[in-house]
Each structure stands twice: as structure tokens, then as C-alpha cells.
Amino acid sequence: MSDMKFKFTIQNYQTEAVASVVKVFAGQPFQNKLSYRRDTGTQNVQNIFNWILSDNELYMGFANAPVVLDSHQLLKNIQNVQNDNNLQTSSILAKHMGVCSLDIEMETGTGKTYVYIKTMFELNKQYGWSKFIVVVPSIAIREGVQKSFQMMQDHFMEQYGKKARFFIYNSKNLTDIDNFSSSADLSVMIINVQAFNARGKDARRIRMELDEFGSRKPIDVIAANRPIVILDEPQKMGGKKTQESLKEFNPLFTLNYSATHKEHHDLIYVLDALDAYKMKLVKKIEVKGFDIKNLRGTDGYLFLEDIVISPKKPPMARMEFEIEYEKSIKRVIRILGVDDDLFALSKNMEQYRGYHINDVDPIKGVVTFTNGIEIHIGEVLGDVSEKDIRRVQIRETIRSHFEKEKELYNRGIKTLSLFFIDKVENYRKYDEDGNEVNSEYGQMFEEEYMSIQNEYLTLFDTPYEQYLRNINVHSTHAGYFSIDKKGHKIDSKIKRGSDISDDESAYELILKDKEKLLSLDNPVRFIFSHSALREGWDNPNVFQICTLKHGGDSTTNKRQEVGRGLRICVNQSGDRMDERVLGSEVQEVNKLTVIASDGYKDFVSSLQSEIKDTLYNRPSKVTPEYFEGKRLKVGDDVITISSNQAHTVYFYLVKNDYIDEDGHVTDKYRADVENNTLATVPDKVKDIADGVHALVQGIFDEHALDGMIEDGHTTKVQENALNDNFYKKEFQTLWNYINHKWSYTVHFDSNELIQKSIKKIDEKLFVSQLQYTVTQGTQGEDWSDSGNGFVAEKRHTYKLDRGETSQVKYDLIGKIGEKTHLTRKTVVAILKGISPVRFAMFKLNPEEFISNVSRLINDEKATMIVDDITYNQTDGTYDSSIFTAEKNKDFSKSYLAKKNVQDYVFADGTAEKSIERKFAEDMDLDDKVVVYAKLPRGFQIPTPVGNYAPDWAIAFQKGTVKHIFFIAETKGTMQSINIRPIEQAKISCAKKLFNNLSTKDVVYHDVDSYQSLLNIIEDL
Structure with missing residues (x-):
């Protein structure tokens, strides 16, 4: 798999971003190979000799043709693009660098490098421009851009039939600049700001007359090409000196690409963080934070790692605590449940006295002890050192890795986890012989890895377990750091005023191994790197990111941290695993887990604040x-x-x-x-x-930010599968009785319906009339923040008798017929029969008239149909899959059941003691109930007034042999007067269907409590 290559697909949003730039220059003619006379220097004798002997083409340069559009036309084009993209239009043209300066905003991980490379090809194709300079703020980004050009060569060759000639500017390699100038092909120079904007000798050379360059200044030769300048991450190049230096390139115009612009020019395209999330173009983020909770009266260590849910057992807590052995105290992880006593389990360590587990709540993610103390998932109690927190972080990263890898392996997706650390010596060190050995974090990693791996290795020899067994713990983690002259890993140097490193050796290693790391044949799955190298990492298969830094770092840019893992992952063939491949599963597969060094709330609050700051383009309210x-x-x-x-x-x-x-x-x-x-x-x-x-x-909607980030500590229930109860013979017998599909026939007297409907409408129809209220008041004296500027004195409400007549035309008869399923003839007869006073209400409020008349007719129809309905069994049956068809259930509203055919019951309503939840709890406790099912909404009975879904199917034991099968509908009241006629009709139809089945063992009834059900059973 080492020759795996990334595959690039043409995506609509990227095409739109490219088109937005191209449209700005609509009207510009195509001009290819605009030539100019190059300055070839005077110091080189060979150059002079060539000048005499050769034709002039040897000294020909090819510059970008000038923009022929005037400022007025450019601004008009920009406004058209902004209108097409629903952006605020510019009033003046930004011309601080070239004829215009355009901003393109794209969220990290959505492929902005791909977009601006494609933009180069399109501008070359449409207008003939061929000279481009990509300016980047750091060596990390420079190396990444060069890597992108290399990876995308074949892709763009297929699209455009040509390749771009690209090179990295190096003051010691000046031949590249001459080649850049003399080439008529699409040519790109990649340069980092330090190469022309720093104090070092190499940086100054770009403005010096160099002997080896024919006494020419490199900057002059570059400027003669009138290049199109592309700024990658311009917000990091906003200094006055840098901006002035950039002008020396003599840009034709400037394109600015970033996710977080600070200086704003003419914005023509936006794909912000919310867009990228909603369009599923980046990984979804989940955060595991860790809170330290020091309690008075205890110095014992306690960490709640997770709450484990199993179909066979009640919820259990995976908890770490201390046990006192003869020679030492050790920290261990145990799976604990209700009634477990930490005092006894710790061999009577005094600090755990009273820590007797009272409750394990998987929904709230909390364990409660009999002494009243609670601990939430991710919390650490007691005597905790920084070393303890780092171990917890490493452990949780490994555990999250295994959880995802087990699922992704079968899809051919390599799972990578990335640790950022502040010092190499915390991970690896060198012994006296110069051999590399584990240090603190390396040792922690191997200990925790072996412990967690054992949980995933069973007696089954699955392909995934074979994969795990073939990987040695020592070879599955590796460090990517700067390298010194002896080949030793060293800390990356950070220049003053920066938070990143420019050590080329580290970036070269990272980028060289980019594709290699994606192969399942490569054992490296866990990567340690220096925190200063954050920008060098953009591997698409990073699924966990953990920052291990001594002393913490509250100033870390959270977006920069998560940005290293936002890209959509690829499989072993290099195919992007996006929505086109995975459909609705895309964000379940593509999920980035951040193991934070601070608490969940703190991390998420900082991250959301940083995201919010980038959404300045979005209006905040609807007008x-x-x-x-x-x-x-x-x-x-x-x-x-x-x-x-x-x-x-x-x-x-x-x-x-x-x-x-x-x-x-x-x-x-x-x-x-x-x-x-x-x-x-x-x-x-x-x-x-x-x-x-x-x-x-x-x-802009603050709530949308909540959906972008998940709590990684939330108890995860993958599905609510059918369990062993479903296969009990009692339920299978009941299911075979009821899982048929039905059709019905019904007969009733149309004239009777017409007369009853007329009477009901004349008695009950009410349509609200438009009103307005006038409040009169006088100015008060209290104008403080808490006071009222005006005091209301009187108020009167008026009817709007002469309101403007609606111009909307209504198909009155058609709309009522549609809502009641009656013929137009029957509807006309009803409307003709009602009193003129009632019919006149139509003018007051047409929509409410149609709605209320339809409801009253349906109520009357519902009371007439039951006696005359007949059900006929069809050939269709319900498949058991209807129980698991509903996805994305809110498990916070679920009840962990014992006798239901699925582990969880989802009761209607939000209260914990809703009628349905109490009903399920009572059935679980009653030994007469053998098995029951909360019937899914997909189980439907057709009725003339709409489909009906009963609530429960229950198998009772009566006596020693006989079973009674009960179909129940739970209602808040048994009084039929409080149930709408349509609901009454549906219940009556269900009674007629179930109670007339060939078997007498199936009974249907509506009940308001479990006790009322028992009363009915006793009478059978």
C-alpha cells in the first residue's frame, strides 16, 4: 500500500469558489504569451557572447497581460459575484495591491489549496495569465503547498492537459527565477515571508545586486512578470512591513485565501465553519475534557472513565481508584456497579470510607455514592498531580482510538492519533550509547496501550484482531521532531513573536510520510510531535488529537488545534470518504475527538468563541x-x-x-x-x-454552534437492537397474530353526514376576527435602566371591520375536500346548508375558516364510520426491522427496560414519570408479564380518519398454561368526553380489528394506567 495516492474529485463548492474569481474579470480578453525583453545581466561574459550570437528569443520573457477592465467595470463585476453569492456588496474597489484585492474565505480542511491551484489553471485557460506567486507565512505551510502541487499534478493534467511548473524560492538557487521569467507555461513560485521580510542575510539577498545573478536584483526580475499574487493565510502577514514588501512584487492583482481574515478587502466567496459543518465537508468535533475536583476530607484518587451499557446487565461504571497491597499502593481500573463498596475493594483504605455506589446513571453520565458525593464522567477527584492528568489523557486517547479503529478497519480506513507535546525529552531520550529510549510519555503510552489492547483481544480470530496482534507496541508509536546534525530528535525552535516553528527537517519528515502513514501495512498509528509543529499536520486520517503540555496552556488557539484533524478521511485506495460514499453516515465515520487538557466546558466555550469571531459575514437577525x-x-x-x-x-x-x-x-x-x-x-x-x-x-444562530461540538463523555448507545425477549415463543406467537397488514371498507349515508355536519358547523364554528389594541400613556420620570420611560394609563382593543381585503384567491371547496376526503359535490351541499352568518365568517379569516370547518366535518365523519367498517387481511406483513428503523433517538428520554423486546423504551413526553414510562416500569415489575413491546410508529392500522399506531403489545401469563395477548393504548384519561372524536374513532376501529381476530387470546383496550389494564385482565 506504500504507493497509495490521494484521489481528487471535483466538488461543487470548490468549483463555485473558483468561478467566483474568474467572473470578476468577465470581459477581459484572452492574451497568451505577452513577451518582454528580459534583463539578463552584465557581469556574465557568456551572457554577452550569447547576446552576440543568438536571436532575441533567448532573452524573451513572458509576463501576465495587463487587466484591460477599468475600475468601474471591475467593481460592477465584483458586485455581481457578491450578489450571486448573497454577500454584502462593496461600495468601492480595494486596490491596495494591484488592480484589485479579492478575499476568498474557506474553512480549514475544505481544500483551499486545491481551490487556488485550480483557480490558476482556470485564469490561465480563460485569460491566458500564466505567472503566479504563492506567498505563505511559514515554512510549514510552504512545504505543504509544494506537496499539494506534487500530489495534484496528474489530477489537473487530466482536466487541463497541462502541468504547472512550480518551485520554492531559494536565494541560493537563482536559476529558478530566470526559468520562471523565460517560461511561457503556467509557472508558480512559492515563497514564505521570511525569505524576503526578515533580518537575515538570505532574506536581504532578494533586494541585492548579486554578482552570480548578473548584477541584477532578484526582486526586479520577479516584478517584471506582473505576477498574480496569492496570499495563503494573509491574516498572518498583515504587518505594515510585510505589506510594503509584497508590493515590490508588482502584482497584477491579489487573491487572499483564509478561514479567518483580519484585513478585509472585496469578499467574493464564503464557506465558513457553519457552512462546512452543515454541508458535511469536515469532520464533526467531539471533545473529551477532564475536570479536577478536589474535595475536602479526602485525598484519595478517583477517576470515572466511562459508564458501560450492556443488553445483559444494568449500567456499570469503569472507574480508577487505589488499592493498598502489602508493599505498595497501586491504581487500578475496575468495572463497578450499584452496591459496590470502594472502601472494601481498596482493602479498607480510609479515604474511601462511605464511597458505596448508590446509583449509576448512564443518561446523565454520573455515579452517586451513599455519602452524597457525585462524580461525572471525565472527573478526577482527590489528590491529583499533573502526571496523573497526562496519563488519563493518554489513556483516553488510546481508548478512543481503539473504539473508532474497530469500526473503521473493516472499511479500509487507517486510524491515526496525534499527540502534541512541549518537550521531546518528555517522550524520548537517549542513553549513554546514543540509543533512543522511552521517556515519561513513551513509557505511559506503552503501559496504557497494552492494558487497553487486552480488552479488544478475544478468543475470536477476526481480521481486526489479527491486525492488532501483528503490531508491536514499540513500533506503533513514533515521534516527528526536528533533527540535529547527529540525527537526534530535538525541540523545535520558535522564533520570538511566533507560536510555530520553521525547522525544515521536521516538516520534511512529516510531509514525506504523509501517504505512508495512511497504509494499514505501516504499523505507526500513534504520533508524537512538538506542539510548535501544529501547522505541519493536515493528515486526513487523524481522528484523535491530544495536547500534553506541562503547566497547561489556556492561550492555545483551539481552532488551530482541531484544524489539524478536520479533513475528511480517505481509505486505502485514496478515495475520500465523504457524503457521496457514506451517505448519512459521513459524520459518524468522520468524527474528530479532541482530548483536552482542560475541562469540557472551558474548551468548548473557547472553541465556540473563536468560531463565532469568524462568522462576522452572517447577519444576526431576520428583516x-x-x-x-x-x-x-x-x-x-x-x-x-x-x-x-x-x-x-x-x-x-x-x-x-x-x-x-x-x-x-x-x-x-x-x-x-x-x-x-x-x-x-x-x-x-x-x-x-x-x-x-x-x-x-x-x-447567525448561536444554537448551531452547539450542534457542531459533541461531549465525548456522553454515554454512547450505538443502536436499540432487538434482544432475546423478541425471540421468546410468547412474543413470537403474539407477533404472528398481529403483524399483518389490513385494508378496510366502510359504508355510511352521505345525506346523514351532510345534515350532521351542517348542524355541527352552525353550533360550533368560530373564526377569530382581526383586532388591534391601542395603548395610551404619558412620559414618566424614571429613566434609569430599571425604570419605565413611559407609563401606560389606558388600553382599548378594536375590531378591524374595514381591514384591507385579502387579494389571495382560495379554492374553498377544493381545500375542504382535500382535508376531509369528500367529493366536491358533498362539500358544496354542506356549505350551502350552513347559515349565512356562519358562511360570512369566511371573509373574516379564510384560512381559519377552512381549517375549522374541515375539522368539524371530520369529527362528525369519525362518529359515523365505526359501526360500518370492515377489515380485510392483505398479503403484506410487517418485518421485524420496523422496530429498529428509527435512528438518532434521544437516549436522555429513554428507559432501560427488562422485558421489552428492545433494551430501551422511548416513552412519549419528556417527564421521567410520564404515563408511558410509568406503564413500562410497572410491566417490568409484574411477574404476570412475560414480555412486551413498545410498538414502533411504523406499525400502522389504516382507518378512514388517518392511520393509527397502537402503543403496546403484551404477553401475560394467566394460570399455569394459558397466555393472554393484550394490545394497549395508553391515554391520560379514560373519559371519552376528553378525547377528540377522531381519536375516539381510531381507537374504536382498532378495537373492532383486534377483538375480531380469529383468536380469542388477543384483546385490545385503551387504558390510562397499568392498574386499569389489570382490572380488565381480571374480567377476562
Whole structure:
């Protein structure tokens, strides 16, 4: 697998970013090979000899053709691109470096290097420009850019039929500059700012007349090409001196690529952190933080690592504590449950007296002791040293690695974990003979690795276990550090005013092994590197990142830290494992776990704050002005939202409680988006509905940040699978009775329905009339922050009798027919029969009239159908998979059951003691219940007033042999007067179906408690 190559696919968002730049120069003619006379120097005799003997082409240079568009046209083009991308339009042209300076914002890990390389090819193809300079802030990024050019050569050759000639600027290799100038091909120079903006001798050479360069200045030769300058991470090159130096390159124009711009120019494309997360273009982030909780009265050590859930056992706690042996005290990890006593288990160590486990709660992630003390997952209690925390971090990184690797191995995906440390000597040291040996972290790693690996090795010889057995612990971790002249690993040097290193030897090693590390044939899975080398790491298969730094580091840039692992992973063939390959599983597979050195809340708060700072482009609230003028693509057309449409959209959002009074998006909107139940938009904006909702979701929403980051300590339940209870003969018998699909026939007198509906509408119909309220007040005296500027004195509400008549046309008959499933003829008969006073209510509020009339008709219909309904069994049956079809359940609302056919019961409602949860608890305790099932919503019975899903299927033991099979519907009340007619009708239809089955052992009834069910059973 060592020759594995990355594969690059053309992605829409990258194509859009490239097109945004190209469109800025619409109208620019194609001009290829604009030649100029090169200065070849005067000191070299051979040059003079060549001048005499050769033709002039030997001295020909090829520069970028000038931009022929004037400033007005450029600005207009930029505004068009900004409108297409729904960005704020520029009022003036930013021309601080070349004819324009364009900002392209792309989140880390989304391939901005790919985008600007592709942009070069497109600008060359469209306009003939061929000279580019990529300027980067550090050697790490410079080496990464060069690596990208190498990796993408074949990819772009396939697309454009040519390769880019690229080189890294080196003041000792000046021939490259002459070649850059004389080439007519697409040519790229890569240079880091230190090469022209530092105090060292090498940096000064770019502006010196050099003898070996024909008494020419390198900067002059470069500037003659009028290069297009691309700034990679410009926010790190914003110093005044750097900006002035960049102008010496004589750029045609400048392109700025970053995830976090600080200096703003003309922004033409944005793919921010929220966009990247929603579009599943980067890994999802999960954080494991560790809190130290020093309690008075104990110096004992206690760490709750996890809560383990098993279908066979109650929840158990994986806990580390101390045990006193004859010669020493050792820390051990044990799996503990309710009633375990740490005092006894520690061999009567006094500090654990009273630590008797009272409860293990997997939902809240907490273990409670009888002495009232609680410990949450990830918390460390008692006497804790920094060394203890580092060991915990290493252990949790290894455990998270194994958890993911077990799943990813079968997909052909190599799992890597990355440790950042502050000193090489903490990981590796050299003995007297110069041999490399483990130091503190290396020793910790091997001890914890062997302990955790043993948990994953069983008697089964699975391919994954074979893979583990073939890897030696010493060869599965490696260090990537700077190298001295003796070949020894050393700490990377950090220049003053920087937080990264420019040690080339370390970056060369990292990048050289980039593809090699991705092969499953390579045993290295855990990587230790210097914290100063953060920028050198962008391997797509880093799934765990852990920073081990003595003394902690609260100033660490969290985004920079997680950015090393955000890229979507690849498999052994180099294929990107994105949504096109994995579908809905993409963010379950692509999940980055950050093992933080501080607490979860602190880490997440800092990370979210840093992300929020980058979302300055997003408006914070919804207004009609936000929508007006936005361009939306509908099919092949582009539609600009008018002022009228903008106000229609705004009032639609207000009416449906999708925004609050401050214009902020509400929980109701978020829920409707999640459940795909958004209210229908008005007809006049129906064609642009998708675009409208995309714009609403473009509003900055603090809640979206919560979804981006998960708590890595949350108890994980992979699925709610069917358990052994499902296969009990009692449940299989019951399931075979009920898992048929049904059709029905029903007959009722249409004239009777018409008359009853007319009577009901005349008695019950109410439609609210539009009103407005006037409040009158006078100016008060208290204008403090807590006081009122005005004091209300009186208020009156008026009916709006002469409100503006709605211009919307309603298909009254069609809409009611659609909601009631009646013919137009029957609907007309009902509307003709109701009193004129009731019918006049239609004008007051048409939508409410249609809704209420339809409901009243359906209520009447529901009361008439039950007696005449007949069910017929069809050929179809329900498969057992309907029990596990629903995904992404909220396990915080679940109940760990004993007799249910699945481990967890999801009760309706949020209260812990909801009716359904109490019902399940009572069934688990009753020895007469053999097995039960909370029936899934996919189990449906058709009725004329809508499909109906019963709640429970229960097998009871009655006597020594006989079983009773009970289908139950749990309701909050048994009084039918409090249940809507439609619900009553559904229940009555279900009774008729189940109670008329060929077997008399199946009974259906609605109940309001388990006791009422028992009362019914006793009467059978």
C-alpha cells in the first residue's frame, strides 16, 4: 500500500469558489504569451557572447497581460459575484495591491489549496495569465503547498492537459527565477515571508545586486512578470512591513485565501465553519475534557472513565481508584456497579470510607455514592498531580482510538492519533550509547496501550484482531521532531513573536510520510510531535488529537488545534470518504475527538468563541431588508427577490413563530427543519421556497454552534437492537397474530353526514376576527435602566371591520375536500346548508375558516364510520426491522427496560414519570408479564380518519398454561368526553380489528394506567 495516492474529485463548492474569481474579470480578453525583453545581466561574459550570437528569443520573457477592465467595470463585476453569492456588496474597489484585492474565505480542511491551484489553471485557460506567486507565512505551510502541487499534478493534467511548473524560492538557487521569467507555461513560485521580510542575510539577498545573478536584483526580475499574487493565510502577514514588501512584487492583482481574515478587502466567496459543518465537508468535533475536583476530607484518587451499557446487565461504571497491597499502593481500573463498596475493594483504605455506589446513571453520565458525593464522567477527584492528568489523557486517547479503529478497519480506513507535546525529552531520550529510549510519555503510552489492547483481544480470530496482534507496541508509536546534525530528535525552535516553528527537517519528515502513514501495512498509528509543529499536520486520517503540555496552556488557539484533524478521511485506495460514499453516515465515520487538557466546558466555550469571531459575514437577525435583492437560482433562471416578496417571506416567518420579536430564529423553526415539517410558504413565493429557507439558515444562530461540538463523555448507545425477549415463543406467537397488514371498507349515508355536519358547523364554528389594541400613556420620570420611560394609563382593543381585503384567491371547496376526503359535490351541499352568518365568517379569516370547518366535518365523519367498517387481511406483513428503523433517538428520554423486546423504551413526553414510562416500569415489575413491546410508529392500522399506531403489545401469563395477548393504548384519561372524536374513532376501529381476530387470546383496550389494564385482565 506504500504507493497509495490521494484521489481528487471535483466538488461543487470548490468549483463555485473558483468561478467566483474568474467572473470578476468577465470581459477581459484572452492574451497568451505577452513577451518582454528580459534583463539578463552584465557581469556574465557568456551572457554577452550569447547576446552576440543568438536571436532575441533567448532573452524573451513572458509576463501576465495587463487587466484591460477599468475600475468601474471591475467593481460592477465584483458586485455581481457578491450578489450571486448573497454577500454584502462593496461600495468601492480595494486596490491596495494591484488592480484589485479579492478575499476568498474557506474553512480549514475544505481544500483551499486545491481551490487556488485550480483557480490558476482556470485564469490561465480563460485569460491566458500564466505567472503566479504563492506567498505563505511559514515554512510549514510552504512545504505543504509544494506537496499539494506534487500530489495534484496528474489530477489537473487530466482536466487541463497541462502541468504547472512550480518551485520554492531559494536565494541560493537563482536559476529558478530566470526559468520562471523565460517560461511561457503556467509557472508558480512559492515563497514564505521570511525569505524576503526578515533580518537575515538570505532574506536581504532578494533586494541585492548579486554578482552570480548578473548584477541584477532578484526582486526586479520577479516584478517584471506582473505576477498574480496569492496570499495563503494573509491574516498572518498583515504587518505594515510585510505589506510594503509584497508590493515590490508588482502584482497584477491579489487573491487572499483564509478561514479567518483580519484585513478585509472585496469578499467574493464564503464557506465558513457553519457552512462546512452543515454541508458535511469536515469532520464533526467531539471533545473529551477532564475536570479536577478536589474535595475536602479526602485525598484519595478517583477517576470515572466511562459508564458501560450492556443488553445483559444494568449500567456499570469503569472507574480508577487505589488499592493498598502489602508493599505498595497501586491504581487500578475496575468495572463497578450499584452496591459496590470502594472502601472494601481498596482493602479498607480510609479515604474511601462511605464511597458505596448508590446509583449509576448512564443518561446523565454520573455515579452517586451513599455519602452524597457525585462524580461525572471525565472527573478526577482527590489528590491529583499533573502526571496523573497526562496519563488519563493518554489513556483516553488510546481508548478512543481503539473504539473508532474497530469500526473503521473493516472499511479500509487507517486510524491515526496525534499527540502534541512541549518537550521531546518528555517522550524520548537517549542513553549513554546514543540509543533512543522511552521517556515519561513513551513509557505511559506503552503501559496504557497494552492494558487497553487486552480488552479488544478475544478468543475470536477476526481480521481486526489479527491486525492488532501483528503490531508491536514499540513500533506503533513514533515521534516527528526536528533533527540535529547527529540525527537526534530535538525541540523545535520558535522564533520570538511566533507560536510555530520553521525547522525544515521536521516538516520534511512529516510531509514525506504523509501517504505512508495512511497504509494499514505501516504499523505507526500513534504520533508524537512538538506542539510548535501544529501547522505541519493536515493528515486526513487523524481522528484523535491530544495536547500534553506541562503547566497547561489556556492561550492555545483551539481552532488551530482541531484544524489539524478536520479533513475528511480517505481509505486505502485514496478515495475520500465523504457524503457521496457514506451517505448519512459521513459524520459518524468522520468524527474528530479532541482530548483536552482542560475541562469540557472551558474548551468548548473557547472553541465556540473563536468560531463565532469568524462568522462576522452572517447577519444576526431576520428583516425584510435581508431578503430584498437577494439572488436565487431556480432551475436555469436566477430570480431576484423583490421588496414585495421580501415582506411576504418576513410575515410568513412571523406568522409561523419561526422568528421572535427581535428577528432571531426560534426553536420551532429549528425543530421543523429537523423534522421536515416546515409550514408551506405563501403562493407568491412558492417558487423560491428552497432558496428562502437557505437564506434563513444563513442567519447567525448561536444554537448551531452547539450542534457542531459533541461531549465525548456522553454515554454512547450505538443502536436499540432487538434482544432475546423478541425471540421468546410468547412474543413470537403474539407477533404472528398481529403483524399483518389490513385494508378496510366502510359504508355510511352521505345525506346523514351532510345534515350532521351542517348542524355541527352552525353550533360550533368560530373564526377569530382581526383586532388591534391601542395603548395610551404619558412620559414618566424614571429613566434609569430599571425604570419605565413611559407609563401606560389606558388600553382599548378594536375590531378591524374595514381591514384591507385579502387579494389571495382560495379554492374553498377544493381545500375542504382535500382535508376531509369528500367529493366536491358533498362539500358544496354542506356549505350551502350552513347559515349565512356562519358562511360570512369566511371573509373574516379564510384560512381559519377552512381549517375549522374541515375539522368539524371530520369529527362528525369519525362518529359515523365505526359501526360500518370492515377489515380485510392483505398479503403484506410487517418485518421485524420496523422496530429498529428509527435512528438518532434521544437516549436522555429513554428507559432501560427488562422485558421489552428492545433494551430501551422511548416513552412519549419528556417527564421521567410520564404515563408511558410509568406503564413500562410497572410491566417490568409484574411477574404476570412475560414480555412486551413498545410498538414502533411504523406499525400502522389504516382507518378512514388517518392511520393509527397502537402503543403496546403484551404477553401475560394467566394460570399455569394459558397466555393472554393484550394490545394497549395508553391515554391520560379514560373519559371519552376528553378525547377528540377522531381519536375516539381510531381507537374504536382498532378495537373492532383486534377483538375480531380469529383468536380469542388477543384483546385490545385503551387504558390510562397499568392498574386499569389489570382490572380488565381480571374480567377476562
